Amino acid sequence: MPEKDYYKILGIGKNASQDEIKKAFRQLARKHHPDVNPGNKEAEEKFKEINEAFQVLGNSEKRKQYDQFGSSGFKPQDFSGFRWPSFDDLFSDFGFGDIFDIFSGARGAREREGADLRYDIEISLEDVFNGLTTKIEIPHFAKCSTCNGTGAKPGFLKECSECEGVGEIRRMQRNMFANIINVIPCMKCRGTGKIATKLCETCNGEGKIKKIKKIxxxxxxxxxxxxxxxxxxxxxxxxNGGPPGDLYIVVNIKEHKIFERRESDLFCNTTIDLSTAILGGKIKIPTIDGKAKLLFLS
Ligand SMILES: [Zn+2]
Ligand SMILES: [Zn+2]
Structure with a gap:
C-alpha cells in the first residue's frame, strides 16, 4: 500500500492542533460528502480519503502511531467498520445551542406545494376573432370540511404517542468530539404530531374530497x-400549509369549415364563373364576421 500523507490530504501542517484538524476535516467533508455529490465516484473516493486521514489524525493515539510509522501502520480494516458521518451531522456538530436553532425551524410536517392542473378548452375561430368569456368546470381536490383536512372522525384526533405530538424524533449520538442530535420527521404521524384513531367517514381518512369548481x-x-x-x-x-399549485388552461382551436388561419391572416377558397374572370364583376365572399363584397376587375 502506498504511503499516504494524511496531513497533505487535510491540507494542514504537521503541528496542527486538534481543533485545526477538526476544522479542516469539516470543511473538506462538506465539500466532498457523497450526499452533496450523488453518484460522483471521484468525490466518494476523495471523501473516503479525507475520512481516513481524519480517523487517524483526529485521534491522538493513532496520530502518534502515524507520525512514527506512517500510514502503512494501519490496515484497511481499521477504517472499514466506521460509519460515515452524515451530512447533517457535519453541519450540526457545533454545540447544543446551534443545533437547537438549526432544527427549531424545521419542525413538524413538511410544507408541500399543491399540484398544477391542466384544462384543455376547445374554441372556434369566431371565438378567437371576438374573444370569449366562458365558464369551465375543473375537477379538483378540496379540503374535507368534516375533518378540516385531518382525515380523522371529529373527536378522534389524538396526539401521536411516538413523538408526543411534536412531529419529529430526536436522537442523541455521541462521537469523540461532540454530542450530535439527529432530528427526523416522525414516521408514525408523518410529521403532523397527530394520529386519527377513527377515520373521517366523509373522506375515508384522506382529508380531501374530489369536487368540481366552476370558474x-x-x-x-x-x-x-x-x-x-x-x-x-x-x-x-x-x-401542511404549502401554497396551492397553478391552473393552466390550454387553448385548442377547432378547424373551421371555410377558413384556414395562418398567423393573423385568414385564407379561404372560392370559385368564380368564367365570365366574371374575363369581364370582371362582383362576387360575395364570406368573412369571419359577416359577408363582404369583392370587386373583380378584368
Ligand atoms: Zn374528512
Ligand atoms: Zn408522531
Whole structure:
C-alpha cells in the first residue's frame, strides 16, 4: 500500500492542533460528502480519503502511531467498520445551542406545494376573432370540511404517542468530539404530531374530497392554438400549509369549415364563373364576421 500523507490530504501542517484538524476535516467533508455529490465516484473516493486521514489524525493515539510509522501502520480494516458521518451531522456538530436553532425551524410536517392542473378548452375561430368569456368546470381536490383536512372522525384526533405530538424524533449520538442530535420527521404521524384513531367517514381518512369548481375564464382575442392561460393558485391545494399549485388552461382551436388561419391572416377558397374572370364583376365572399363584397376587375 502506498504511503499516504494524511496531513497533505487535510491540507494542514504537521503541528496542527486538534481543533485545526477538526476544522479542516469539516470543511473538506462538506465539500466532498457523497450526499452533496450523488453518484460522483471521484468525490466518494476523495471523501473516503479525507475520512481516513481524519480517523487517524483526529485521534491522538493513532496520530502518534502515524507520525512514527506512517500510514502503512494501519490496515484497511481499521477504517472499514466506521460509519460515515452524515451530512447533517457535519453541519450540526457545533454545540447544543446551534443545533437547537438549526432544527427549531424545521419542525413538524413538511410544507408541500399543491399540484398544477391542466384544462384543455376547445374554441372556434369566431371565438378567437371576438374573444370569449366562458365558464369551465375543473375537477379538483378540496379540503374535507368534516375533518378540516385531518382525515380523522371529529373527536378522534389524538396526539401521536411516538413523538408526543411534536412531529419529529430526536436522537442523541455521541462521537469523540461532540454530542450530535439527529432530528427526523416522525414516521408514525408523518410529521403532523397527530394520529386519527377513527377515520373521517366523509373522506375515508384522506382529508380531501374530489369536487368540481366552476370558474369564469376570459380568452383574449387573437389567441393561438396551443397557447395557454395561467391562473395563479388555481391548482390543487398545498399540503401542511404549502401554497396551492397553478391552473393552466390550454387553448385548442377547432378547424373551421371555410377558413384556414395562418398567423393573423385568414385564407379561404372560392370559385368564380368564367365570365366574371374575363369581364370582371362582383362576387360575395364570406368573412369571419359577416359577408363582404369583392370587386373583380378584368
Ligand atoms: Zn374528512
Ligand atoms: Zn408522531
Amino acid at each position: 369564469e375564464v376570459k380568452i383574449p382575442k387573437g389567441i393561438d392554438d396551443g397557447q395557454y392561460l395561467r391562473i395563479a393558485d388555481g391548482g390543487e391545494l398545498g399540503e
